[in-house]
Amino acid sequence: MFLLSCRLLLKTTIKSQRRCYSQQPELASKRYNLTRGNYASIRGSDINFFQSILGQTRVFTEECDVDGHNLDWYKAVKGSGKLLLKPKTAEEVSAILTYCNDTKLAVTPQGGNTGVSGGAIPVFDEIILSTSQMNKIISFDEISGVLVCEAGCILDTLNEYLMEKNFIMPLDLGSKGSCNIGGNVSTNAGGLRVIRYGSLHGTVLGVEAVLANGTIMDCLSLMKKDNTGYDLKHLLIGSEGTLGVVTKVAIQCPVKPKSVQLALFGISNFSGVLETFKQAKQNLGEILSACEYMDQTAIESVVRNLNIRNPIGDFPFYMIIETSGSNEQHDEEKLNTFLEKIMADGVVQDGTVASDYTQIRSIWELRERIIEAQLLDGFVYLSDFSVPVNSFDRFVHDVQNQVGDSGTVTGFGHLGDSNIHLHVISKEYTPELLSKIEPFVYEWTSKKRGSVSAEHGLGFKKKDYLSYSKSESVIDLMRNVKSIFDPNHILNPYKVLPDKK
Known part of the structure; x- marks a missing residue:
């Protein structure tokens, strides 16, 4: 008898997670000492333009509609976005970004908003561009196992669709009931199946993305082998919306195990x-x-x-x-x-x-x-790292010694790909405890030649610690790539790359 599913269907919603705290977090711009860039402010004429593209039902300005998109899923940071847009097609995304690029309006792309590094949260008044209504399954080839879908498809919905055809998604996350495949690709999400199927750099065959100037970049290859020049899709995978907005994905799906x-x-x-x-x-x-x-x-x-x-x-x-x-x-x-x-x-x-x-x-x-359980114990300073597996327990002990009685340190994660989730739990957030944790954890990771982010990305929380994993020359090359894809730096500002000193 075939097993239809062998993992917990964890349909945890952002709304339910918010019940874990009674207090609203302080603004991300204040907590992380960020300064607003030289971007335009939203005017009535801008809203009128967006309504001409999307209609009034997919342009949101009321606080009750926008506020949930300003809060990360475990209620640690809060943004100040005032405008939410919900396009349904790549062409609509193109029209939005063309206008924003011309008028220098900053944009934060957002999928299921299940990230933990602040990558999907507007820091100031960036326009929130949600891909949640771009949720169509376009095609599936039962011979090759290649699925093509829009960026807003929920991961678990894709998995259920595939299981009916005796296939599964190569990606499995605890947030699969709410995370979107476009966000998964944009953050290079890892999860439980990496040991078996590898990372998204191996399973994603192609992407369609809209660049900052509105150009629709069609790299939606369906072939496992495509040795024709630079493989630009890899720049989009893990770029956290700073290079382009992923609108479609082609992914290689394995056969469902019997x-x-x-x-x-x-x-x-x-x-x-x-x-x-x-x-x-x-x-x-x-x-x-x-x-x-x-x-x-x-x-x-x-x-x-x-x-x-x-x-x-x-x-x-x-x-x-x-x-x-x-x-x-x-x-x-x-x-x-x-x-x-x-x-x-x-x-x-x-x-x-x-x-x-x-x-x-x-x-x-x-x-x-x-x-979910730890959030009920208090505030969770949550992070993930790649370090040698034989140092996982030492990492936990050294961080516990560092924070002392200020917090409880716990570790868990994916042994198969050297990924430890290291959490510090305290009754509430305090800058004093954060200063004990950071930069200590990044210095510790750097000494092990590890990565300061294994699968959760950098967002604005870790961007200033990128140098602990990458050399300055590499970071400069990343900045050059950003400038090519997004000369006006309107896409997801304040994220991923540290400010140049």
Whole structure:
């Protein structure tokens, strides 16, 4: 019997997340000490022009309509946007950007608004350009597995559409119930399946994007191989809306696995986590599709705040290993044999294996709802990094020593691609605690030759720390690319690139 879905359908909306705090955050411009650029201010004539393109029903100026788009999904930063536009076609986006470029009006592209680095939030009065109504599935080729869709398609909607055709999206995120594929591409989102299917740089075959001057850049290739000159789509992937507004995506989708198994392990020390990961790669090989680790603090928060049951005992560390393949009996036997061996060797102290949909779903909740649970404990200083996997636990301990009693540090993430999510939780936000965290975490990461952002992007929160991962000469080249694509710098200002000193 084929499993229709093997991950938690986490349809967490921005609205529900806002209940976690009673206080509105201070403005991003103030918290991050940003200065407004030399951009025009919105006038009545501008609104009239946009209404002539979109009509009155897709141009929003009322605070009640715009305010939700000024707030990030876990309510840590707030923008000051006064105008929200919702185009439905690339041609409408082109007309909007042509006008904004000519009049020097700044624009912030926004998809599902599930980012955590501030990339989709207007800092000052930038026009919010939402792609949420560009949500059509254009085509799907069941021979090649190539899906073409508009940027506003919700990730989980695409996955449900594909599963009916025995395919899946190569991307899986906890926010899949609300994030948009255009935003995923623009931030180069990672998630749980990178260990199996790689990053979006490998699975995205083509994009259509609108540049700052209104040019529609058609790089919507459907071919896995296209060796014709510079591959410009890669500049759009991960550019966070600073080079262009992604309007369509062509993505390579894998066949839906016929069998999925999941194992949850309890481990007494971090060396056991590393050994389990090593043996999983060696012994599970081609069927290994996810490998996650969580520390005890993260799991305790989920159990305590969301009343979710932990099916095994209490341990300092936990791992979730997922396998997926074409032969259920073979895959289940392989995973059980692996579990028996590592428990017999004393690497893992406890564990359970699930192949039933309900069991799998309940185990994935322990991992996918960590942020939701932690938000109920207070303010979360949330960040992600790429560092060597053998340094994950040391990173957590060193940051805990750095912040002392001011906060609780927790770590979890994707072992398969060296991505740790490191969170500091306190009762409320304070600049004093932030100054203890930053730049310490970036200096620590730089010493390990890691990346200050693994999958959440830079936004305006991390842009000033880009030099900890990239040399000044590389950053200058990035600035040159930005100037070519967006000479007037109207697209998503104050994001990604640090100001030139």
